[in-house]
Structure formats: C-alpha cells, structure tokens
Amino acid sequence: MPNGYNGTxxxxxxxxxxxxxxxxxxxxxxxxxxxxxxxNLPARHDIVRFGDQPSQCCLVLQGxxxxxxxxxxxxxxxxxxxxxxxxxxxxxxxxxxxDHHIATLTASTIAFVAHDELHRLFRRCPSLIGAMWRExxxxxxxxxxxxxxxxxxxxxxxxxxxxxxxxxxxxxxxLTSGLSCPMAPxxxxxxxxxxxxxxxxxxxxxxLRMRGLVxxxxxxxxxxxxxxxxxxxxFDPTFLHQTGLPVPTHETAVPL
Amino acid sequence: MPNGYNGTxxxxxxxxxxxxxxxxxxxxxxxxxxxxxxxNLPARHDIVRFGDQPSQCCLVLQGxxxxxxxxxxxxxxxxxxxxxxxxxxxxxxxxxxxDHHIATLTASTIAFVAHDELHRLFRRCPSLIGAMWRExxxxxxxxxxxxxxxxxxxxxxxxxxxxxxxxxxxxxxxLTSGLSCPMAPxxxxxxxxxxxxxxxxxxxxxxLRMRGLVxxxxxxxxxxxxxxxxxxxxFDPTFLHQTGLPVPTHETAVPL
DNA sequence: CGCGGCATTGACTGGTTTCAATTATCGTGG
DNA sequence: CCACGATAATTGAAACCAGTCAATGCCGCG
Numbered sequence: 264m265p266n267g268y269n270g271t272x273x274x275x276x277x278x279x280x281x282x283x284x285x286x287x288x289x290x291x292x293x294x295x296x297x298x299x300x301x302x303n304l305p306a307r308h309d310i311v312r313f314g315d316q317p318s319q320c321c322l323v324l325q326g327x328x329x330x331x332x333x334x335x336x337x338x339x340x341x342x343x344x345x346x347x348x349x350x351x352x353x354x355x356x357x358x359x360x361x362d363h364h365i366a367t368l369t370a371s372t373i374a375f376v377a378h379d380e381l382h383r384l385f386r387r388c389p390s391l392i393g394a395m396w397r398e399x400x401x402x403x404x405x406x407x408x409x410x411x412x413x414x415x416x417x418x419x420x421x422x423x424x425x426x427x428x429x430x431x432x433x434x435x436x437x438l439t440s441g442l443s444c445p446m447a448p449x450x451x452x453x454x455x456x457x458x459x460x461x462x463x464x465x466x467x468x469x470x471l472r473m474r475g476l477v478x479x480x481x482x483x484x485x486x487x488x489x490x491x492x493x494x495x496x497x498f499d500p501t502f503l504h505q506t507g508l509p510v511p512t513h514e515t516a517v518p519l
Numbered sequence: 520m521p522n523g524y525n526g527t528x529x530x531x532x533x534x535x536x537x538x539x540x541x542x543x544x545x546x547x548x549x550x551x552x553x554x555x556x557x558x559n560l561p562a563r564h565d566i567v568r569f570g571d572q573p574s575q576c577c578l579v580l581q582g583x584x585x586x587x588x589x590x591x592x593x594x595x596x597x598x599x600x601x602x603x604x605x606x607x608x609x610x611x612x613x614x615x616x617x618d619h620h621i622a623t624l625t626a627s628t629i630a631f632v633a634h635d636e637l638h639r640l641f642r643r644c645p646s647l648i649g650a651m652w653r654e655x656x657x658x659x660x661x662x663x664x665x666x667x668x669x670x671x672x673x674x675x676x677x678x679x680x681x682x683x684x685x686x687x688x689x690x691x692x693x694l695t696s697g698l699s700c701p702m703a704p705x706x707x708x709x710x711x712x713x714x715x716x717x718x719x720x721x722x723x724x725x726x727l728r729m730r731g732l733v734x735x736x737x738x739x740x741x742x743x744x745x746x747x748x749x750x751x752x753x754f755d756p757t758f759l760h761q762t763g764l765p766v767p768t769h770e771t772a773v774p775l
Numbered sequence: 776c777g778c779g780g781c782a783t784t785g786a787c788t789g790g791t792t793t794c795a796a797t798t799a800t801c802g803t804g805g
Numbered sequence: 806c807c808a809c810g811a812t813a814a815t816t817g818a819a820a821c822c823a824g825t826c827a828a829t830g831c832c833g834c835g
Contacts (some may be wrong), residue, residue, distance in 0.1 A: 295640055332667045335753055340667040357653040362758040396652050397613040404618055404660035411588045411596040413669035414714030459668030463791055465815060497591055502618040719823050721783060
C-alpha cells in the first residue's frame, strides 16, 4: 500500500493544483518557490483550535487529519477527513476566527504556509486564486454530500458512502492499491464522522462484511464489490469534482 | 414584518459585501456598474439543476431559495436556505458542473450576473475576490454547522438550531421585526432540511410551542424565549461569521 | 360547496442508542 | 517468551427516538 510522500511540500501542492487547473511554468515555479515550514506531529494533536485566528495555512504531506466540532459533554462531530495533498484550513485566509478544530488523526507531517506568502503568490499569479478557491469549493461539495448522507441515508448507506468517497479520494492521490486503501480512522472516529455510535457502526461493518461488500481491519479498507457498495450508498462521484479518473472496476482499480 | 427589497440588485450586493469587507468608492462603483438581469420566478421553480454548467450566478433579491439534493425515490435533502442578499451558486464560478439543484421556495425575484462580468469585475478590483470567496466560505461554515446538527443533535435541538440561524441571518439583513421573522419553508421543507419526517417535525414544533420557546404559523416564526431556545440548540453564533451585531435579547431585538 | 394543500394526531414499527460486559489486538517491560 | 495494561473491537439486552401508515382537521379558493 503506498504510504507517505517523498517529495517536497510545494511539489505536492503543485501536483494537487495541477489536477484541476493546468499550471503553466511560471505558476508552477511560483508555487515551488513558496516558503514553508514542516512539522511532524503526533496522533491526536490539535493543529488549530476553535477561536484561533490563524496566520498560516496547513497542507497535509502525510498522515490523516480531521476537522471536528466539539459539543458540550465531550461529544464531537467529525466534519471531514483530510489526506496527503489536502489543505484543511484554506478557509482561514478569509474567515478570521476558527469555528471548529483541526487535529491530526495519526502521526502526520504537515507543511505550514503563511497567509502573507499566499497573498504574495496570488499577486504574482492571480490565476492561482481560482485554483485555491476551487479547493475550498470542493471541500464544501464534500460537506453537502455529508449533509445528504446524515439527513437521508440510514447507517448502512452512510458508511458505504463514506468508504466510496475516501477510497476515490485516496485513489486520485495514488494512495490505493487495487481495491484496497488505508483507512486510518478507528471505528469510534468513523462513527463520530457519520453521526453514529461506535457500537452501531461496528454492527454495520459486520453487515457489510457478511454481504461481501467491504472488509475493514488493521487500518486497511478492502472493497470486495464496488458496484454493490456504490449501489447501497447511492454513490454518485460527481460531487468529488475529480478530473478524468473513471470509477473503479476490477480492471481500472489496479495500481496506477 | 419587513418583506421585499426595493433597491437595485447591485445595491443589495454592495450592501452585502460591505458588511464584511469595507468597500472603497471605486469598488462600490464597480459593483453598482455590474450588468445583470432580473427575473421573477414562481414558487418551486428550479433555477439551476444537477448537471448544469452555469455561465451565470444568481443573487436573491427577494423571496426564499433552497439548495437541495435529490435522491432516488423522490426523496430530497435540502442543503440550505437562501434569502435576500445571498448568492447561492457563486460556486459555479469555479466548479463547472452542478452536483445538486437550486430552486425557489416561494415566488422570488432573482438577479443573474454572467460569470464573465464577475471575472471582469475581479480584474478591475482584485480585492473583491476575497469578499466573494469569503461568501462561499461562510456558506461552507453553514454546511459544517448543519452536519453537526444532523450528526449529533436530536430533533429538538436541530429544529431550535435552524430557527436560531435563520432568525439571525434575516436579522442581519433587516428582515426581522422584534423577535419575529418570516419563515417561508413549509413543515415538509423544514423537515427535508433537518433530516426528519414532516410528521415528527410537527411533533417537535408542538413541544417547542408548549415549552414556550417559539411559535410558528402563517409563515411567521416568533421566538418567545431566545435564551432557552439557544440553550436547547447549543447555539453558538460564531459560525455565522457576522460582523458586529450582538445576539438578541428583549432589548436588542427590537426593529433596527 | 367541494377540492387540494397543509397541519395535526394516533397507533404501531423499527433503526439506533444506551448500558454493560466480553473478547481481540498490540506495544512494552520483566 | 509471556504477563500486563491499554486501546480497540465485538456482542447482548433493553429502552427510546424517530419513521411509517393512516386518518382527521383546517382553511383558502375556484
């Protein structure tokens, strides 16, 4: 299973943005020039907290990161998961105050880029604003799909849908291997993202396993039957706004 | 109850953007110069549909608009409500293909601005990009809060939370009157937004009424006890990213 | 007056939570 | 190599919140 990323942070960023908006040489160079700092953070470490007024954005180089809201009584709702190439708090560029938390799920490598540097980049290459803006819009598209899941699907469909999403997102970053991919979140964390209890999620996983749709264990998700899984999830990949890549089949899902 | 908006579309847009980013005269003039067309649309009319590739954005001048996802079997999930001053599909500026629908809830007046014109505006006044980008980020913040509601609050809290949100959003546009505000969505539509059935929503409304928190009827929501309502909702207005306005009390909630 | 849309209520069902207990799994140190 | 503790996964039984189905009431309107 591919894991980790060996290039520099700006290379990863350039690769990510290149995925949707074709970069020219000047843009690519400007991105590669961005100054940034890298930190290795342990698991379950808050990167940004509710109420903070960040002066930098973070880019996930390696590991899993979650965005979550904390409610009273220690409950939490995980709003989204982020993997290598994602920029969880781009929004802090224009929203002063954090209304939620961002934390590592696993030990992770995070690159930090100052807002000032990004604004400078935007002045040099105004066309990159659109690319970044687009990233935040895709984030919002993921939120919308989660709302639909929580509002109108029951547990089985919710879990199936999240698995489809996380598999395809990792696939587009070359992190999958056949129909398997890393799945770092524990059952309790998946439950917190899906609006379920870990007890019930566990039962749903058993159902999915017994029906021959997916197996989850040891931090690895394996999709046994994509078509059935997608059917249970009523999954339509449109909301991912990924360019090109076809939906996986046994032929297409082999390592890239 | 204030209802409707009498100025021009661009005036409303300028007023909206002025709320967060102070506009200078050039910016204001550029906005007021934007060419746009106005359409009066009947209730329950799709403005943009799943799969469309819009070449214009729409601005709500008057009425209620909803964003929704359609599932199989005629089910739908309403993702968000929009009122005067909101720009529901700003996202289409950078996401080619619609992954959901936008439709009027009530008879509405909608202004349409071509993407090209917005891009021209951005070239003239690059500082306005941030203001618009920010609008989409606030939209995303609303989504996040909805996810939290659907995932971790039960019906009573969900309903209370939505009422708090819609009241404050309308208040910031001067559409409230004391602790009352328009509430155009029918019970079935509120239920579709909250992941409930209309039957259960109806029971929740009765509970809220009997507890003396809110009354809903005739398209008007009246908040009887803000503090208690906010407590039931665990409402924290941070996510609205509104500037200035204090949370209402019996003193502050009088007509502006 | 009768019709259609919307709100309301009752009885019953069922998906999910809650509480509690048991069983893997894994890293660590003796 | 095994004992140990901590974390995570799994299972059972009972309670409950919300959904489903079905019927009634309300009200404006042609």
